[in-house]
Amino acid sequence: MTSVEHILDLxxxxxxxxxxxxxxHEAGRRLEAAGFTRLLESAEWPRHGRHxxxxxxALIAWVTPEDATATTGFNILGAHTDSPSFKLKPKPTTGRFGWLQAGVEVYGGPLLNSWLDRELQLAGRLVDLDGTESLVATGPLLRFPQLAIHLDRAANDGLKLDRQQHMNPVWGQGHPGKEDLLGLLADRAGVDVATIGGYDIVVADTQPGQVFGANNEFFAAGRMDNLTSVxxxxxxxxxxxxxxxxxxVPVLAAFDHEEIGSGSRSGACGPILEDILTRVSDGLGASVSDxxxxxxxxxCVSADAGHAVHPNYSERHDPANLPVLNGGPLLKxxxxxxYATDATGAAIWAGLCSAAGAPYQEFVSNNDVPCGSTIGPLTATRLGIRTVDVGTPLLSMHSARELCGVDDPFHLARIAxxxxxxxV
Known part of the structure; x- marks a missing residue:
């Protein structure tokens, strides 16, 4: 596979x-097509195989080779499936002046202005009273309309958006008492709205990813933080x-809820990875000591998006460490x-990149700019497994539409x- 083929598949x-x-779900579909088997946590598990x-x-996938023993190590690539966005509130159908609007709550730390004036969709899961889950994605449905500059002459001098007042997307015309956004979602999912007991629905961009640039060197899309790593x-x-x-035993650990702290049963602070690793070890006859x-x-390679140097804001970066797009994944x-990287982990990462024939770049924050974090320190703290933090360099991180180089996700996949x- 070439870098272009990889980016189109991404x-x-x-x-x-x-x-x-x-x-x-899509990761599971692809794994099943490749011969993996989905296991239920409530069932007994086979000793070896691809599962x-x-x-x-969240999704955890692994391969237990036939010659694996009770002390065989796990090579884990950790990532996350969620992205900063907006989540549908209870009583979601709102509006006034003939507009239908959606009540949403800010999820994580999105760049609010990047979501303005885009055709957006609602996507997630509906859960029936009997526990049946149905995935739904509406396609273009909503928009956060920006106030015209004629009514806000100072907009270009500093746009300030109030999360409660201004971030209420429109999705139609009518009256909230007569229209029902949850009913629309139920119709799109093919379920009876009267049977819905709960929902986890977020707002997502609908514009397809696009390769562009003078030499087709750039790729723009939503949710690259952190679907590039997944x-x-x-x-x-x-x-x-x-x-x-x-x-x-190679393991892909794609957690949820990283953007809001990972504190959930499907997040990196939760027990999901330890649960899986313990059961795989148990299947190999491992004692506690084993x-x-x-x-x-x-x-563990904790793979999450990182920052490329921004040509218009270079003062926000460390002056000696200025990673660029298409220069290779970042060692954070x-x-x-x-970030969980230490000297030993850095040396292991350098060796992996050399063996894969792929470049990498180092990233460290400017001392005056607070550093974010990842699932890396959480995994290292919870399990005691040595961990290194890496990721694809991006511009416009946490925007509705982020930017990467065409080559970097391909290099990350080769190293992985x-x-x-x-x-190791």
């Missing part, structure tokens, strides 16, 4: 994944799983352990495939 994956639930579990909007890990695991034997040895033999470093095949 485009298709993003388009099929407007919510974390869709991202997990995956979906828990809400897709790279998914592609790598499918390719690496063709091997019939191995010295490690499992600790397996964890000591394990390594922070003295205060907002090498990682899944290599005992």
């Amino acid at each position: 485009r298709d994956y993003i388009e099929a994944s407007p919510s974390s639930f869709h991202a997990a 995956f579990v979906i828990r809400d909007g 897709h790279a890990g998914l592609t790598a695991l499918i390719n690496a799983s063709q091997a019939t034997a191995g010295t490690v 499992r600790r040895r397996a964890f000591a033999n394990s390594f 470093i922070n003295a205060n352990q907002r 495939e090498t990682f899944f095949r290599t005992a």
